[in-house]
Amino acid sequence: MGITVVEVTKRFGDFVALDDVSVAIPEGSLTALLGPSGSGKSTLLRVIAGLDEPDSGQVSLGDDDVTHLPARARGVGMVFQHYAAFKHMTVWDNVAFGLKVRKRPKDEIRRRVSELLELVQLDGLSKRYPAQLSGGQRQRMALARALAVDPEVLLLDEPFGALDARVRKELRAWLRRLHDEVHVTTIIVTHDQEEAMEVAGQIVVINRGRVEQVGTPRELYESPANEFVMSFVGPVNKIGETFVRPRDISIGLEPDGESTEAMVERVVHLGFEVRAELVRDDGQHLVAQLTEEEAQALELERGLIVYVKPSRQTVFST
Amino acid sequence: MIGRYALRFGALGYLAFLLLLPVGLVFYRTFEHGVAPAWDAVTSPQALHALWLTLLIAAVAVPLNTLFGVTLAISLVRHRFPGCGLVNAVVDLPVALSPVVVGLSLYLLYGTGGWLGGLAGHGIKILFALPGMILATIFVSLPFVVREVVPVLREIGTDQEQAAETLGATPFTTFRRITLPAIRWAVCYGVVLTTARAIGEFGAVSIVSGRIEGKTETLPLYVQSQFEGFNTTGAFAASVVLALIALATVVAMRMFRPGGEAS
């Protein structure tokens, strides 16, 4: 079922965590709430989950107004950044917890838990305790646990934040595949734009308690609504009031009337691409991105004088 | 919701009944007949001597236990040695052991027929004299500094000390400038506990001292002798002094309590 948030405000003392936030999450989608720390994205997730109540506004799951309903009655599944594993229970008991609390019959529990453990590839570890699992395994267990009660909505609060880079990448792909299979409306909170772009079908960019933009990864990259969104979803050069992506800085060895002279300060080879740090003759520093071939064609090296101009640029009307 | 209020008032009610009533009563009974009788009782030569004796014993026991406590804590945490577990158990014993048993063991050790009973023959009087009382007080107040310092030492780990070593500090300098400041508050807290225990000790000292009025009577023992002599004002006046010390202890404990508190 879809989720609708209407004009929600939430304060903690003097601090306004959410300021009149309205968002619509389509049914069956995988949406990311993207923003820096302190932006309010986790608060929004917790309000949707029912762990915090908004000061004003409305939250609906499907057609039901759940604003004042506590978490246990909403049928949401939640996964926390630090796993929140029940450390005194085995993996099996962790996953079975929601079913036991609902007093489901024993065979149903056995069947469902085995199914889920297989789905998350933890079958065989069911008798272990969380302390004996790796971070990635614990998080997969947490997902299985959340899915066990057939939630209408799956909420993930920076689920991969505590894992190392390689495990993070693996789990991202894994989550995407899982969503394709299970089709539960899923919201993932993250501060990592790469993660959001890779995993989500729709991204809600939040900053300082306000929604900055909602759109597909492509929409956000190609048509950012403002400076914040543009610089958050990818690196950007700010030249006065104009914004240029590193990819959109074209470099030539000869001036052509529109281009400006610049000197190459540093060339960084990142394997498949090259990042060049330049300084224009007016003192403006730029970062450009080119392929390995393009760099070689220019014989790019430190100290080289080149001529740069933006092939595409964005200006925001205020 | 109701549950929360019920729990809160139940718990607070129990505490008020169990703790506040007694403390209130101590002050009430003492000053029931006016301040003057209480003051006279507290400043009688016997009472003053008892107070002085109590403080003297504490003044010997606490520093010794502190020195011991810090030394042993460092040995236990930083240098693994055979018998660590046994030492740990022995250090914890005074907390779980009856003070009467403590007193008796000293009575048997230093009394006639005991292994060190011969000391009395050489003019070194342990029982029914100050040394025995000091030994008993040291015994019962032994663990506190150790038990407070050990977890702190464990928690801060050796990183800082190792960093100091790479920067050229000698072990002694490291101890003085890195370790000691790090355990400072734990030591303070331990000292407060040790002092409170030393001053308040009753059972062990009772057996070991013979309760000779004016000579081997500490303030807690004085309270008892006054009560048995039907001099309730005297007993309560001395109790007020001890209660005030206890309240000061509670305040000091709150100030120095290491790590997280409830509030």
Add this chain to the structure above:
Amino acid sequence: MGISAVALSRREAVLSRAGGGIARGIAIGYLSVIVLVPMAALVWASRSQGMGTFWNEVTKPEAWSALKLTLGISFLVAAFNALTGTAIAWVLVRDSFPGKGFVNAVIDLPFALPTIVAGLVLLELYGPNSPFGVNLAFQRAGIVLALLFVTLPFVVRAVQPVLLELDREMEEAAESLGAGRFAVFRRIVFPNLLPAVLSGVALAFARAVGEFGSVVLISGNIPFKTEVSSVYIAGQVESDNPAGAAAVSVVLLLISLAVLLLIGAFRHWRTRHDR
């Protein structure tokens, strides 16, 4: 680094290790003189007239009755503390109200107050002069009250840190999975608190078994009725029966050691799931 500097630091290392060893030796010597030797003397004295006498002294009607009374009441008091101590710790950690800091501090009062003062006050409050009209002197109820007073801090202070550290997200996860408040407490909070509660109970039990000063006034020390073991031992010393006193003392010593072992086991149990 020059050669002389290396030699200097090596010598320092040797000296400091030797110094450390000496300090440790002195500390252990101190521990032995203060605790081990007296304990050894106690055990030796209890057996000095043979195991037969030891056993007789312990099973003498008065001694045995005192032991049974002591253990029974201590167990009761410790169990009661399990409930009240946990409840108080919960209120102090999870609840908030004006004066909470004061209440939190006051928990330490039974530790700081000399036992004889506590005993005197309890006698005045609940004995023949009681302003409430009750008279619990010379009764077991009086002993229970005194022991409740002195054992108050143990369970509270054992549970508080565990409750503070408890991962709130575990409770939130349980809630999101559909558990009601009571289910969350029963299935999540309680199992994680249990080892700490039991440690506190064990300490409270040990303290209650050995308690002397607060009990000696209000109980009246009536043999077979209100005489606890610690008072019995003191009486035996005064009656010039050191062997009898020593025998019962050794029983109490063994109980203390058993409790310490138990607490160690609880600590091990508590940390086995941590990583």
